[in-house]
Amino acid sequence: MIVIGQGSFARVHLVHSAETGLIAAKVMNKSLFSESEWDAAEAFQKGEPIPFVLKYFAQMQHEEKVYILLEFANMKSLNQIIELNSVLSRGTIRAIAKQLIEGIRLIHSRGLIHRNIKGENILLHQRKSGRVYIKITDFGLAKFQNIIEQTMQMSLKGTPLNMAPELLIGDGNADSKVDIWSAGVVLFQLVAHEYPIKSTNISDFQKQIQLGALNRPIIIKDDLFWDLLENLLSFDRTKRFSAEQALQHPYFTSTQALNEISQESHQIAATAQLAKSNGDTNITIYDIDPSYKHIDIHLNPGKIRIINDQDPNRKEQERLKREQEEKDQQLALQLQEEYNNRFNMEDVNKIRTEQLNDDNKEKDKDNQNLRNRGQQDGLQQIVQYIETGDRNLRGVGFIRQIENIQQEKDGISGRGIGVYPQST
Template sequence: MEESNFLRQNGYLVLKSIGHGTFGNVFLIQNPELNIVVAKMMHNEDFDENEWNVGQVLAQEPPQICPFFIRNITKKQINMYTIIFMEYANLESVYDLIDTDKDLPIPMVRVIMKQILQGLSYIHSKGIIHRDIKPSNVLLHNPSGTERVILKIADFGSAITQKNLGESMLMDSVGAIAYAAPEFQTLDNNQQAMADEKLDIWSLGLLFYRLLTHSFPFNPNSQIESQKFFDKKQLVRDSSIKNSESWDLLTHMLSFNRKTRISASDALKHPFFTGQKAMAEISESSLLNAQYARQSKLGGNKSVTVFDTDSSGEI
């Protein structure tokens, strides 16, 4: 209540509270300068310079280059508070999709995974490892005036930056335990393990598995059962996974050896996305929208992106 009043006193219309944590609170706000955005508000001493710096690296290029992550807009320090203003995703999250317990058609799952992988491929190309990929950290957004849904990777509070692209480095296990990669099953005396950006692929692989089955390939609520899974190093195909190409991609994403685990950029080249069946399952409306976008681009519309003209990436 104190923080929302502070925002109002400083000229921001508080539309609603979105969430809270140990760092502070998150609000949906509006003002003439920023329009409708998210305000992440914390005491100055709780401000994470690393999180802001990661956001700045990702925001160096315009959204047209990659729209699949939440961008920081600006930050302000007002008295005792630091406020980070960021994009607002106006729908729910992938967690809410999974939580419905409804089977999603493979063409929809394909687009969801493609957009997340495009976001992750871009993030990794900047030397950034997210380290907390999970369904609640992938948000859905419907751009105004369109029928499209864009998925956006959110919450870079645990992210770290590699000194050199693709290098392994010692790091702590952070984020949701259920989505932690096998590398973190064995830690050194400092509770660290050698890992790289492929830990995000493992986490996304589990998200993929849950989209297809509504479950994990192990029992995340039982430490004993989880340990058995990681000790056996065997991924068992659930009977609900009918699509062979999705299963093949899953096995590459959920490789227990990070060195053989597929990268985000290579995953996008997998037949699950590029094969004949994938092309045949693109909806007529997606084909028409992509055609319209191409024509609009030829007509000089500079706001049209490569993603708008890609019929295989539209929900």
């Protein structure tokens, strides 16, 4: 049985079924499962499909474990691209930015706030056509906007260095703009290979936020891109762009942006348009829009290959990266302590208690919901195989040798399959 990812809280298996093709089966202890993750996933079952959000197919409980079937993204995550410190083409950066912001816009349009946008939670998937789409995943911290509006306060959850200022040193009042800030951090990292705020202690961090200005790295040469970042990373959330505003920015709509769309992207879009005209109902508006296409990242045996890769001093970069990670961790701990000291913890605990009580009201429904959602024969077969190792089950085939697998839908040959992120 192939384990494609293993973290502190879950293990992910690569499986195959006739109905869905290659999928990921996420296994975790029931005590660690957040029902809100599935509630968020169900919000995307309604309306038009969203290609920039990882699909959830089914879930069920077996004894003390929960099994979740997810779409399999056959490339790695944006975080692994960031760690390579590679120079991406302008067209690639723009396409990633547009897909990410459009994905967030669609998440918000379904009434959700993700609350944990970061490189590890943005996967990449390449289709047979050559199109590469991002896949936003991990909705374990997601909240419905109407619930947050009732309290006007959002708890400190997520990754501190990706969090918006209003969560870290503000009054705790927050809204969907926290996702916009986090998206700005990811895009900043893609180009500058560092966080926009590089302080290693809480006082410097507060000082930078109070100054309300970002330092522009020399490596960011595109003026339109920098202007977009300044609006995504506005320290004042009332002035920060919404996703809709960001998509109308000249970085995406200018003549320069249109001219930098590759001929290959135009050809892929034209092919999709022809397929749609011939009755292909799987073609979306994003397939026929070439501005979403130009991502020059290709599958290579077990790795990601990036166009324009420039990496002359790998060992030194790795050393600096380790040092920065240690500083980032220290800062994260300081920020958490500062947050706890800043708020009246009696009030915060009261809010958390109310939320916990609401959650407990749903607990009695959870077991039945999990079982109801897991009645599909295929899912039960998958669970049985993971538990028993019985390879003779009907209706499901586990991948035994990745090298021999070829997925018809997406045309991905075995050795090109990427690895599901470790941070599951």
